[in-house]
Amino acid sequence: MDVSVTSKLKELWAVQSIDTKINEINILLGDLPMEVADLEDEIAGLQTRFDNINSDIEQCNSDIATKKNSIQDFQKLIEKYESQLENIKNNREFEALEKEKEIAGLEIMAAEKAIRDTTKQKEMKQELIDATQEKMDVKGKDLEFKKNELIEIEKESAEEKVKLEKDRDKALTKVEERLARAYTRIRMSMVNDVAVAPIVRGACGGCFSNIPPQRKSDVRAHFQIIDCESCGRILVDKTITGLEEEEAPKPVKKTRRKLKLTTK
Template structure:
């Protein structure tokens, strides 16, 4: 819902700091999850890959088995041909026919030897693939177990934080709606460029929170006056005075306590 009236600078600063406190709390919740969602996603990809590979290897085994059956059937055909040609040799009329049949028998014997050699190679390939399948199965079981554990871990964290994160995301959107587009864009730009996501910080002991650079006294007076938006010349962060920050922290603590 868009803001219907122009906010004063102080109201803008309060809204910005409130938004920062809410977004920081959301960051903390997401940090609890850490790399878990990515770990789960990576494990799911690994399990899917291993499953596909195992299925492919099993299909290869079926294919090899069919080839072996085909070779064995061919051997039987060659053996039957040898019997036929050998029997025909008993009734030949001349040496030329006998020699021709002898060559046919020799050819069939060579075909049998070739088929037997191919069967041996196919069986060796089959044993190798069975070993790979066994190793893949062990790896798949281990990864699946690990995935189940990580999913359970993530589910537990999500169930604990989902309600709070949803509530805070809604509040974040509400406070964003209070802030003019240009200022909100600056807030988001600063927030994305700093490691800890702090785009709005208070003055603590003469320096911006988390910084060792002292803010000049005159600038501190201007910040406390809450008449204009002032940024830290070193970090680019938007600065608020400590009193305002403390007041808004107390207000936000009450809001968070509602969850």
């Protein structure tokens, strides 16, 4: 047994233990921050849609107003023709004025049809905007709920996390620089943030691959730092962890957080 190896392993395990606690807090937060960000994006998208439909509706309104004005203009024109018809001098003049009157009448009919069509379009847009508004309201409520939950959980855990992170940094400075770098590199590459794994029922506590007997006794011998052949995590035995190898905790897996309120 190499005393310096034993203490190096203990230093590494100390860092790992704190990182595991930090990881547990992060798991408690779960996907909530991402869900909040996704909802914010979704609502922003709906808002853009809402604004676009709204400007379409405004366009419809202005088109309708223009057509109404032109109807009034043509009506005035018809009135003018009618008063002119009272003072006509000959048949040709009569026919010409009647023709003008007819054209103005047709213009009014076309404008009225355009107003009906635009009004129908506007109604469809209105339905669309109402549905968008409803969706925005639902998502907005969901967002508010999740945001509050996130704030609550963050508030509860922030202090603890800050303290743990300080402890971890302090513990990491005790680790030999080369090992500290290896530790960080291994941890970053692992999905469960575990770089130092205890032996659990004869297997690596990080990837659960079986450890060959010779390697197991090498881990226990503390002659050198031994890693898992399958995953590359640094292996430690119960004299380092203080945990019974049968009951060593499984590394936590990331699970999706269940929320009380769900929306479709």
